[in-house]
Amino acid sequence: xxxxxxxxxxxxxxxxxxxxxxxxxxxxxxxxxxxxxxxxxxxxxxxxxxxxxxxxxxxxxxxxxxxxxxxxxxxxxxxxxxxxxxxxxxxxxxxxxxxxxxxxxxxxxxxxxxxxxxxxxxxxxxxxxxxxxxxxxxxxxxxxxxxxxxxxxxxxx
Numbered sequence: 168x169x170x171x172x173x174x175x176x177x178x179x180x181x182x183x184x185x186x187x188x189x190x191x192x193x194x195x196x197x198x199x200x201x202x203x204x205x206x207x208x209x210x211x212x213x214x215x216x217x218x219x220x221x222x223x224x225x226x227x228x229x230x231x232x233x234x235x236x237x238x239x240x241x242x243x244x245x246x247x248x249x250x251x252x253x254x255x256x257x258x259x260x261x262x263x264x265x266x267x268x269x270x271x272x273x274x275x276x277x278x279x280x281x282x283x284x285x286x287x288x289x290x291x292x293x294x295x296x297x298x299x300x301x302x303x304x305x306x307x308x309x310x311x312x313x314x315x316x317x318x319x320x321x322x323x324x
Contacts, residue, residue, distance in 0.1 A: 174299050177269045178306040182313060183289060184267040185226075188239045192313040193228045193289050195268075197302045201292035203249065203261065208279035211260065213243070222260045224279055227288060249278055266295065269310035273298045 183195040193206075208224040215221065220243040225236045241262035250256050257280070264277040268291065275295040296302060303309075 174301045175269050175271050176309060177296075177300050177302050178309045179302060179304045180287070180307045181268055181291075181310050182308060183291065185264060186267060186272065187265045188226065188241075189237050190226060190228050192317055193226075194230060194287055195289035195291050196287040197268075197291045197296060197300075199293045199296060199302060201290055202294055203247075203278050204264075204266070204275050204292045204295045205249075205259075205278045205280045205290045206264075207281065207288040208239075208260075209281060211279060213260070222262060222279065224260075230286075230288060244276060247278065249280070266291070268295075268300065271299070 177197055180194065180196050182192050184191055185193065206226060208226055210223075210225045212223045213220065214223065221240055222243050223238065223240045225238050227233050227236055229235060241264065243260055244263055245261040246258055247261055248256050249259050259278040259280055261276050261278050263274060265272055265274055266277075273295060275291075275298075
């Protein structure tokens with residue numbers, strides 16, 4: 168049995184792009200303890216289009232500010248009860264989302280959650296990381312970075 172040992176090395180925090188959502192840069196924590204990826208989403212509005220369950224929501228790409236909110240519409244994959252790190256259980260929408268992490272674009276299941284009180288507005292969980300990523304917990308920002316002016320706007324961490 169032959170095994171493909173190729174992988175992409177990533178740090179514990181990285182700059183991520185969401186090409187289908189129109190978010191060029193968002194800072195994310197890579198969390199092997201979390202099963203599903205999560206993004207800070209607000210103003211959630213479920214609706215139906217041509218018999219398909221959809222959700223419209225807004226995303227704040229920058230830490231500690233509500234500037235430059237992006238409105239996104241996604242197909243609903245599921246509604247799941249998710250337990251937060253504090254033990255609180257809530258039902259969340261789960262949507263498909265393309266993410267670009269360390270130069271590779273993969274499709275992930277993203278739960279929509281209020282993360283404005285969290286250190287990072289986005290969390291990349293182990294289901295996404297299983298697609299060929301290895302996380303070095305002692306390193307950060309191994310992938311592409313936005314220009315310095317953009318990074319200065321996002322000083323949350």
